[in-house]
């Protein structure tokens with residue numbers, strides 16, 4: 001059977017890859033950063049603005065949309081694309097991670113996860129079948145497996161049975177998928193910071209490879225030392241199938257993103273750029289900048305002198321600082337817009353460097369400058 005989401009490798013520069021993903025709602029040039037639109041919106045941005053800065057694909061969350069407004073209601077509007085007026089690809093996470101990080105966890109059983117809603121404390125159960133059916137209702141291009149997500153930095157004793165349960169749940173997800181020809185299913189490789197457990201997870205999932213359109217790496221950037229994350233990336237990413245996209249979940253710090261691309265990652269998502277943007281921290285070529293800092297009060301430079309985005313072409317640091325000090329919502333919008341543009345542009349420049357086989361030089365140059373901040 002033909003998978004609904006396919007990948008074409010276009011060029012390698014070391015282990016870094018430039019490629020093209022073809023999904024039902026459009027094509028995606030990789031490496032790609034995916035803005036997070038948890039509750040059917042990338043916070044403070046309109047779909048038109050997201051398109052104008054070059055967003056190719058955004059994320060939605062099963063956990064949140066199931067609790068509010070309900071996946072049945074979204075389905076009544078024709079699915080998530082129509083509901084939020086986003087006509088390019090959407091990837092939905094399965095709720096596996098959110099239920100652990102947001103919901104007040106009640107019980108994990110073989111059946112699934114019982115939790116209380118973070119919204120109104122009501123009791124719910126998410127199972128592999130329910131998560132897949134919610135994602136079918138949402139109509140996303142890419143559907144994530146419902147996995148058991150061990151707390152960050154878990155021990156081997158905890159992780160091993162957790163991997164085995166995630167593998168059993170993966171089989172149930174494959175079985176439960178109602179639209180395998182229209183929505184691509186991605187596997188999620190677990191295993192913490194242990195090479196042998198990463199192998200275990202990948203090998204068990206590879207038994208079902210024909211059902212998967214892509215492979216995600218979960219459980220990194222959860223508080224482990226940077227060198228552990230980079231060691232695991234360097235070990236496991238190249239072992240994932242070469243002909244399918246590789247997605248690193250929850251990574252959006254510029255230096256980590258370039259490290260991930262160097263290891264062979266194609267897709268990344270992170271709430272950071274939008275979250276820190278709303279609080280007045282922005283990315284610049286020389287590092288992060290906290291715009292509310294008094295030193296920017298009379299600064300008539302753009303946020304980033306090397307950025308050609310709408311915000312950097314039209315507004316000065318002193319003005320944006322004023323907006324934050326005055327708690328004007330435009331401040332949050334401008335900082336979010338710039339941060340998203342910065343990461344999207346970083347991936348676009350990385351792709352160009354890979355196509356010209358000079359990614360290592362590109363990465364080293366960026367790191368040299370970024371650390372000066």
Ligand SMILES: CC#C[C@H]1NC(N)=Nc2cc3[nH]c(NC)nc3cc21
Pocket residue numbers: 093094095096097098144145146147148149150188190217218219220221222249250251
């Ligand atoms: C263990 C595991 C795992 C992954 N499982 C699912 N379904 N979603 C995720 C979302 C994440 N966001 C971040 N941020 C650091 N890490 C994530 C990891 C996962």
Ligand SMILES: [Zn+2]
Pocket residue numbers: 303304307308309310311312313338341
């Ligand atoms: Zn900018």
